[in-house]
Amino acid sequence: xxxxxxxxxxxxxxxxxxxxxxxxxxxxxxxxxxxxxxxxxxxxxxxxxxxxxxxxxxxxxxxxxxxxxxxxxxxxxxxxxxxxxxxxxxxxxxxxxxxxxxxxxxxxxxxxxxxxxxxxxxxxxxxxxxxxxxxxxxxxxxxxxxxxxxxxxxxxxxxxxxxxxxxxxxxxxxxxxxxxxxxxxxxxxxxxxxxxxxxxxxxxxxxxxxxxxxxxxxxxxxxxxxxxx
Numbered sequence: 001x002x003x004x005x006x007x008x009x010x011x012x013x014x015x016x017x018x019x020x021x022x023x024x025x026x027x028x029x030x031x032x033x034x035x036x037x038x039x040x041x042x043x044x045x046x047x048x049x050x051x052x053x054x055x056x057x058x059x060x061x062x063x064x065x066x067x068x069x070x071x072x073x074x075x076x077x078x079x080x081x082x083x084x085x086x087x088x089x090x091x092x093x094x095x096x097x098x099x100x101x102x103x104x105x106x107x108x109x110x111x112x113x114x115x116x117x118x119x120x121x122x123x124x125x126x127x128x129x130x131x132x133x134x135x136x137x138x139x140x141x142x143x144x145x146x147x148x149x150x151x152x153x154x155x156x157x158x159x160x161x162x163x164x165x166x167x168x169x170x171x172x173x174x175x176x177x178x179x180x181x182x183x184x185x186x187x188x189x190x191x192x193x194x195x196x197x198x199x200x201x202x203x204x205x206x207x208x209x210x211x212x213x214x215x216x217x218x219x220x221x222x223x224x225x226x227x228x229x
Contacts (some may be wrong), residue, residue: 033065033173036219041081045210046191047207049102050084057082059106065114073114075134080107083188083212102189105144106212108181109161110138122167128167135160140183144190151193155185159214171222178215186210 040056048055059081066074107148117132138157158202161179168174186192188210 001107010207014176025201030222030224032223033067033220034223035063035065035173035175037058037061037063037079037175037177037216037218039214039216041083041106042213043083043085043210043213045085045186045189045208045214047087047095047189048090051213052085055083055085055091057084057103059216061214061218063218063220065220067120070114071118073116073132074111075114075136076109076111078107078109079103079214080119081214085189087190089221100191100229102188102191104188105143105145106188107142107177108137108157108177110157112117112136112159114163120167125223128173129165129174131162131164133160133162134177138181140181141186142185144188146190148190149187149193151187153187155183158182167222171224173220173222175218175220176216177213177218181212181214183210183212188212200214 035091038060039058041059042051042053042056044051059079061079063077063079068074075096080106082103084101086101087098087099090096112134113136114134116130116132119129136159138159139154140157141154143153159179159181161177163175163177163179165173166173185218186209192210
């Protein structure tokens, strides 16, 4: 009789315990999102003092997003791509005469917080979309194709920007994002630091650090689990 009672107890309560545990994992899993982005980098610095669309270069990224609630998302991302510019496209005759150009490979790791302006609901039939702003901290490694001086090829960066995300069909989401990276280096374009001569054609502007931008389209997957009956 005791063996029958024991079997009945385990047969009744173990599935319930597993179900509750599974439900807990489901709630946690709904907060986890992984994705990839494809887009382009741009640059502003000594060789391109203003933003120019012609200097967009290809880039891409992988990211992990944790959504603790509807208003806040935390994201870790690794991005890589190219930046570059050419003096010959400038309207400044001094730059045109200088005729410098560069191309630099960038690898960036960052952690940012996103603030969602709308409630990004996790309901099966809800229209899930929201614009957001983001900001955080990162580190950038860069490697110009041509190096003419000795300098540090990494920098802290401050990524910030805006975006919009939309759940096209559960569990898939798409997004569009535009972000600025404020750097603490003047050497992304291989032209920085204090002037080494009085010849204007050989000088940059040491008072301004380089800046680069990243715009991307992304697709991401949110992890869900089956609800126990």
